[in-house]
Amino acid sequence: MSPDYTAPLQEMRFVIDEVLRAPEDWTRRPAHADLDAATAAAVIEEGARFAVEVLAPTDAVGDRQGCRIDAEGRVRTPEGYAAAYAAWVEGGWPALAADPRWGGQGLPQLLDFAVLETLLAANHAWTMFGGLLHGAVATLSAHGAADLQRRFLPDLVSGRTLAAMALTEPQAGSDLSQVRCKGEWLDAAQAADALAGAGEHAPRLRVSGSKLFISGADHDLTPQTLHLVLLRLPGAPAGSAGLSLALVPTRREDGGPNGVHVDALEHKLGLHGSPTCAVRYEAAEGWLIGAPGRGLAAMFVMMNAARLQVAMQGLAHLEHATQRAWAYAAERRQGRAGGPSAAAGPAALAEHPAVRRMLWTLRALTEGLRVVCYRCAQLLDEADGAEDAAQRTQAATRVALLTPVLKAFATHHGFQGVSLAMQVLGGYGYVAEYGLEQQLRDLRIALVYEGTNEIQAIDLVQRKILADDGAGLRALLVELETTVAQAAARPALAEAAAAVAACCADARAALPALRAAREADPQAPLRAADDLLQALGWTLLGWAWLAMALAAADGGDAARAQDKATLARYGAQWLLPQARLHWAAAVDGGRVLP
Structure with missing residues (x-):
């Protein structure tokens, strides 16, 4: 992306302050009681300034230069990355x-x-380097022994050390049960303690094997990278039950190499500034994270955090592509929007009905997804910091439900949205000067990594x-229907509210139909999974459009209130029918796959 990106600060503050009313939540949470809306806005503004002024100018450079392996076997990043x-x-x-x-x-x-959105919009590839920090910190905090936490968490939290997630192997992509990477105990007594569920210190391991598609496995941004490696210990059973997780640094304490080798960098469609590495571990020393055989449970802490960050990639690209499309359509003059007329000159593209539909679709997707993604982040805060234990549990359950939906829905429609913006620009959208072709290349992988979108759909339904027999989904629908009821009482929103209410009713009807279909055919939920995820994603967008319109109506700005009501009406009329089609398809148990 080029430096033409402008952080949508006003829209971001509107969602945080007025739609989600987050500052009110902070006053009820001891850890954030001193945080007010003005301070939060200042934080986001400073982060956005860094994204626009420092990071965005490196994006096209990184795409052209890519990464390379130097003579010493270290990964060198594009010009400007290390300084940034x-x-x-x-x-x-x-x-x-x-x-x-x-x-x-x-x-x-x-x-x-919110800050992450601006970073990703400015330079997706650069932001990938720090993208796993939060997940690595969460994994070590939840499963790491106290000595590992004291040793590594301060440097991870500060960013002085970065992290890599090492799961995939040539024969083990989505099916991690085929992982062959091995760990050997370095201390027999520690091994016995670990296997017995005892011991205060993390057991030391020696790790050997190969991993593939490892983002940021080694580089010149930090002197140390911590690999979280999925592996098998001696005597471990076959399958996923035999997997354990290890922490393996690229460097020893004295700064010397630790047997972690980057053998090659993948040549990719996009994200050239992010090194995707083939890694070999040769008796590399590390430590066990968590209990033996519990590697997937520990790894999923990191993976779920990464999936939400991937959802933000879809939103960030949508925002930038939408800005580009609207700006171009306002300036480019072509044809006559109102039909042939000798007196009329060429009209701006934005005046043509076909283009207007594309532009409003981009707006509806971008603004709706921002509300849903930010709501999920707000739930993360509730799950971590709410005083009431029941509220923490409910919030964590809601995040778990939303994670596969947001990862798959945001990346799918983010990619389609960038393509739609390219269509607005016509031939100019296809050339590098306008930046959209890089966005399309960079974002495509987001539909694949951190679990393909099809895997997300299976995770959602199963x-x-x-x-939980639909309990989590029913609880989510209660939240959505509360907003629908409030909107239904406003004449300007009644039509849109009715459309979202119909989608919620479809969702409730889908649950017993899905259970019945599974009893008749165990594969039925798998056939329905993609439709179900899309249906729920569109329903969430319908809720978001109503939530924005309600907040704007109560905010005292008549122009914004009319604009958000128009957006909700557009979404309900032109986009939300897709939700009902997907709900119907999800419960059609008679459909077969050849």
Whole structure:
């Protein structure tokens, strides 16, 4: 992306302050009681300034130069990346939402997500380097032994050390049960303690094997990278039950190499500024994280955090592409929007009905997804800091339900949205000068990594809906229907509210139909999964449009209130019918796959 990106600060503050009313939540949470809306806005504004002024100018450069392996076997990043990262760490930004126990600032995840949006929109590839920090910190905090936490968390929180997630192997992509990477015990007594569920210190391991598609496995931004490696210990059973998780640094304490080798960098469609590495571990020393055989449970802490960050990639690209499309359509004059007329000159593209529909679709997607993604971040804060235990549990359950939806829905429609923006620009959208072709290349992988979108749909239907007999989904629908009822009482929103209400009714009807279909055919939920995810995603957008319109109507700005009501009406009329089609398809148990 080029430096033409402008952070949508006004829209971001509107969502945080007025739609989600987050500052009111902070007053009820001891850890954030001193945080007010003005301070939060200042934090986001400073983060956005860094994104626009420092980071965005490196984006096209990084795409052209890419990464390389030097003569010493280290990954060298594109021009400007290291300086930008040093400035980011110097400013204390990696520690924004981290636990103060380890040097973090303890600010809400919601603010971190907002800043993250601006970083990703400015330079997706650069932001990938720090993208796993939060997940690595969460994994070590939840499963790491106390000595590992004391040793590594302060540097991770500060950003002085970065992290990599090492799961995939040539034969083990989505099916991690095929992982072959091995760990050997270095201390027999520690091994016995670990296997017995005892011991105060993390057991030391020696790790050997190969991993593939590892983002940022080694580079010149930091002297150390911590690999979280999925592996098998001696005597471990076959399958996923035999997997354990290890922490493996690229460097030893004395700064010497630790047997972690980057053998090659992948040549990719996009994200050229982010090194995707083939890694070999040769008796590399590390430590066990968590209990033996519990590697997937520990790894999913990191992976779920990463999936929400990937959802933000879809939103960020949508925002930037939408800005580009609207700006171009306002200036470019072509044809006559109102039909042939000798007196009329060429009209701006934005005046043509076909283009207007594309532009409003981009707006509806972008603004709706921002509300839903920010709401998920707000729930993360509730799950971590609400005083009431029941509220914490409910929020965590809601985040678990939303995570696969947001990862898949935001990246799918983010990619489609960038393509739609390219269509607005016509031939100019296809050339590098306008930046959209790089966005399209960079974002495509987001539909694949951190679990393909199809895997997200399966996770949603099997583990998040059917596993609790739909209790989590019904609780979510109560929240959506509360907003619908409020909107239905406003004449300007009644039509849109009725459309969203119909989608919620479809969702409620889908639950018994899905259970019945599964009883008749165990594969039925798998056939329905993609439709169900899309249906729920569109329903959430319908709720978001209503929530924005209600907040704007109560905000005293008549022009904004009319604008958001128009957006809700457009979304209900032109886009929300897709939700009902997907709900119908999800419960059509008669559909077969050849």
